[in-house]
Structure formats: structure tokens, C-alpha cells
Amino acid sequence: MTSEVNAAAAPGATPGAPDSAAAPTAATPAPAAPLGTGSAREGAHHWWLERLTSLATFILFVWFAVSLLRLPGYDHSTVTEWLSSPLAAVPMLLLILATFWHIKLGLQVIVEDYVHDDANRLFMVLLVNFAVVLAAAFAAFAILKVALGAGPGAG
Known part of the structure; x- marks a missing residue:
């Protein structure tokens, strides 16, 4: 099962880690503001x-x-x-x-x-x-x- 997770992981992801813990890439940029601040960040x-x-x-x-x-x-x-x-x-x-x-x-x-x-x-x-x-x-x-x-x- 872990080989399936590793095979489907995004480039630059930690082996064995789920997709949500993948390192930020061009396809998945890092969040710009803390959660709960909305689109206006306020x-x-x-x-x-x-x-x-x-x-x-x-x-x-x-x-x-x-x-x-x-x-x-x-x-x-x-x-x-x-x-x-x-x-x-x-x-x-x-x-x-x-x-x-x-x-x-x-x-x-x-x-x-x-x-x-x-x-x-x-x-x-x-x-x-x-x-x-x-x-x-x-x-x-x-x-x-x-x-x-x-x-x-x-x-």
C-alpha cells in the first residue's frame, strides 16, 4: 500500500507521506496567509x-x-x-x-x-x-x- 502512495505522490514529496503533506511546488504553492482569514486575508x-x-x-x-x-x-x-x-x-x-x-x-x-x-x-x-x-x-x-x-x- 505504501508503494502506491509513494508512486502517486507529487514530485518533491516526502516518501510515505500523504499528498496533503507534500512540499510546495509550482503546482501546489504554499498558503499565503493563515487559515481562517478568507480571501481578503482579514x-x-x-x-x-x-x-x-x-x-x-x-x-x-x-x-x-x-x-x-x-x-x-x-x-x-x-x-x-x-x-x-x-x-x-x-x-x-x-x-x-x-x-x-x-x-x-x-x-x-x-x-x-x-x-x-x-x-x-x-x-x-x-x-x-x-x-x-x-x-x-x-x-x-x-x-x-x-x-x-x-x-x-x-x-
């Missing part, structure tokens, strides 16, 4: 970022819900006073960052999977990135405006 990284931003968003949303439930009231002055504290403003900014980053990653995957024309795909990814950054900037601006004390009539 699949595992993107997958991990989605999971990490999902976890961060979940933890920060739990913090946000608990923080709101602990407030004595929900009127404008109470919420503004709470949000002007660094212990509230910084996690809120992190919540905005994690949420919009997660949205960007998810929408990018949808576009890459379902838009097949290269030009349209590039346009849609750029549009998604622009829209998400713009929305995150407006949200961060609103938090910073409250946190730094600029009220509605200040400018």
Missing part, C-alpha cells in the same frame, strides 16, 4: 472586531440602563447634571464609539456580501463609512456639549 480580524465591539456595546448599554434607573428624575436638568460628570460623559462617549464602530462593521459585511459589482461595492462601503462617522460625530458632539457645560443658549 476575515478573522474583522470577525473578532465585530465580537469585541458587540461585547463592549452590551456592557456599556447595561451601564447606561443602570445609570438611568439610578437617577432621581428624568427631567432635563437632572440628566444634564448627570451627563456633565466625567464618570458619565466618558462611558457615554465610549458607548457611542463602540456602537457606531459595530454598526460600521456590520453594514460593511452586508455590503461586501450582497453588492457584487466592484464599483458599486466600493461606493457603498465609502457611503456607509461616511454616514457612520458623521452620525458618531454628531452624537459625540452632543455629549461633549452637555459635558463641557455649553447649554442650549450658549451657541
Whole structure:
């Protein structure tokens, strides 16, 4: 049986080794990237970022819900006073960052999977990135405006 394996082995293969362990040749080049990275070589990284931003968003949303439930009231002055504290403003900014980053990653995957024309795909990814950054900037601006004390009539 081993003589059959050796006879069918690719040139340069180790005698007695199965075909999958054959040395790379022109017909069987060495893999260019680690397994699981996909054709773009970034699949595992993107997958991990989605999971990490999902976890961060979940933890920060739990913090946000608990923080709101602990407030004595929900009127404008109470919420503004709470949000002007660094212990509230910084996690809120992190919540905005994690949420919009997660949205960007998810929408990018949808576009890459379902838009097949290269030009349209590039346009849609750029549009998604622009829209998400713009929305995150407006949200961060609103938090910073409250946190730094600029009220509605200040400018």
C-alpha cells in the first residue's frame, strides 16, 4: 500500500507521506496567509472586531440602563447634571464609539456580501463609512456639549 502512495505522490514529496503533506511546488504553492482569514486575508480580524465591539456595546448599554434607573428624575436638568460628570460623559462617549464602530462593521459585511459589482461595492462601503462617522460625530458632539457645560443658549 505504501508503494502506491509513494508512486502517486507529487514530485518533491516526502516518501510515505500523504499528498496533503507534500512540499510546495509550482503546482501546489504554499498558503499565503493563515487559515481562517478568507480571501481578503482579514476575515478573522474583522470577525473578532465585530465580537469585541458587540461585547463592549452590551456592557456599556447595561451601564447606561443602570445609570438611568439610578437617577432621581428624568427631567432635563437632572440628566444634564448627570451627563456633565466625567464618570458619565466618558462611558457615554465610549458607548457611542463602540456602537457606531459595530454598526460600521456590520453594514460593511452586508455590503461586501450582497453588492457584487466592484464599483458599486466600493461606493457603498465609502457611503456607509461616511454616514457612520458623521452620525458618531454628531452624537459625540452632543455629549461633549452637555459635558463641557455649553447649554442650549450658549451657541
